[in-house]
Amino acid sequence: MPTPDFDMVLFGGTGDLAKRKLLPALFDAHRDGHLSARGRIVATGSQALTRADYLGALERQVRPKLDGATESNWLEFIARIDYIQIDVRETGGFDALAARLAESAAPVAVCYLATAPHLFTTICEQLARVGLNTPNVRVVLEKPLGHDLTSSETINTSVGRFFDETQIYRIDHYLGKESVQNLMAIRFGNALLEPLWRREWIRDVQITIAEELGVEQRGDFYDRTGALRDMVQNHLLQLLCMVAMEPPASLEEDAIRDEKLKILKALKPMHAADATANTVRGQYRAGAVAGQPVAGYLEEDGIALDSRTETFVAIKAEIANWRWAGVPFFLRTGKRMASRVAEIVIRFHDVPHALFPRPLAQSPQNRLVIRLQPEESIRLELLVKQPGDTVELRQTSLDLDFSESFKGRRAGAYERLLLDVIRGKLGLFMRRDEQAQAWRWVAPILDTWATLPQPPKPYTAGTWGPAASSALLSRNGAAWHEEV
Structure with a gap:
């Protein structure tokens, strides 16, 4: 229309x-x-x-x-x-x-x-x-x-x-992505998943936005901004809100934004000790991406040789409410990483009694993987019996590939949001109080980092970030999706 x-x-x-x-x-x-x-x-x-x-x-x-x-x-x-x-x-x-x-x-x-x-x-x-x-x-x-x-x-x-x-x-263009909007349909339109969407059944949540690109021609801007301000304060926290919010009373724009604001207010504050223990900041060094050599951050145009600006951030966040108490939310973003991917991974608790032999010592068992880019898809990972005489389980998945299931072109994020502006629809845009609350949560992390004598941890371009990022999850009995 x-x-x-x-x-x-x-x-x-x-x-x-x-x-x-x-x-x-x-x-x-x-x-x-x-x-x-x-x-x-x-x-x-x-x-x-x-x-x-x-x-x-x-x-x-x-x-x-x-x-x-x-x-x-x-x-x-x-x-x-x-x-x-x-x-x-x-x-x-x-x-x-x-x-x-x-x-x-x-x-x-x-x-x-x-x-x-x-x-x-x-x-x-x-x-x-x-x-x-x-x-x-x-x-x-x-x-x-x-x-x-x-x-x-x-x-x-x-x-x-x-x-x-x-x-x-x-505007936050991630909120215009089809798969992000599908989060509400998945959660609130399916009797199968909504009863499981809580601390009793979900072990942890991972939200990743990884880029292969470096700072490109934006060196001067990026060096004054960094990954926490550029990606976490807006994109990652908005995705967290979409995953964690309570069912809104209606699909009216303020009903949805009210619930997102409640999640931002329920995030456990990051005091200095928390910011030190539960965050990792990194900065890429020279390496190779997609088989091509690339310079390190400090060699990029417009970057000071002694810059301490982070190009990678990993955070363990927690939401202090009845639905999510004790469930870690792991947020990660970085430049010059191994591949371009944006995804949300919901890992469910294991069954209470292991009736079948485990296929892997650290098997994730059941996961819901919502891929935002480069392709949009939703995958539910399950364990099933492998064909044969013995009862051995193997992991398989139920896949919804948007390009296969829905033929024809789907509107891109900016297209959808621009059309919403022309039509006067505010639901996919941030309200002022949302934005302010996101800054309030991020501010102590920035303040703590400013006092640390150590520079950001180095990582080689073309990898998944510093080793400390993996250690952050392993301390909580988890691993990044690509490491499982």
Whole structure:
């Protein structure tokens, strides 16, 4: 079903995010007929480009990477696109933007701030000055929203001076993934699993987001940010909330976000001793990824030779409530790891009495593996009798491969979230109190790390991180999924 008529303004329209994620997502929605025929896209940037210059850059940099971009649908798509030069420190570009949007009088205007967070306040102030903060205007804020709780709250307060909370969409693209949304269906739509989704039956939970890439061209940004701020404070904690939250009273957006907030508030605080014992930070050294040699973090462009910024984090977290008391949640993320994978692994307790011989001394028995990327799938691992005269068990699985079970193209995460913004759906976006609570939990870890004399533990690029990460789990009678 097509969206309502809209204008979408991409601040940072010449940047990497717009060209690599946002415009391809909008093209996919256009190709499949999900965008209103009168929906327009206005890209902005500081460069003095004509519309023809900008479209030429998209032709070279975006079109070759698109699936199904025929001559006709590409020309139809770029007919939607305009370009306006805006220097956020000057007012003229915003006046031109307001005039351009007034030409269409679309009922929905979306301003996507794909810029550095320190520019958010200035952009919102200028949007308000030219009247682009009326109730039909929605503003999308990219992560990371601030550097810590104080800076995050400062940005939120500043943006909140010009936009109501119902107009602010704090985006986390992992929440747009099909398999993440399926978590709610798996948990709350199946009588088989919901009774088991608690401490009595679940032994531990692992959430991993691993990347093969290094810092690429973002060395200066990444060295000021690190993996904890870049990935844990938002992506990993949001996934934890989706796994652990109580059933919401309804599918209304605030009913879901209320339950996620309760989980964030129930996380056991990370005092200094806890942060030292239950976290591991690492930094990659030179190695090989996919058979190709890669430099170490300290050799990357824009990285100080004495940098102590972490590129890997592993954390043991616990939720202090009746459902999850005593169940460890292991969170892990890193760059330059052995493979690109994002997954959630639920490991169930063993049967109370071992009636059958064990196939492996450390067999995981039953696990639910929810793969988010590179492919989306859900796998339930079970033990069954191996064919033969003796009763020997072997592990097998019930697999749901989304690409096999559901034919046809599925919307990508950014596509789904952009369509939700245009349609005014807030459920897959973070509320301000959620974000603040996530920062409150992360802050003591950052503070503790800042006082430690030891640098991050080194690990070779192309591996699964420092050995201390495996030791963190082994102390709790567990092992990372790939190590079992």
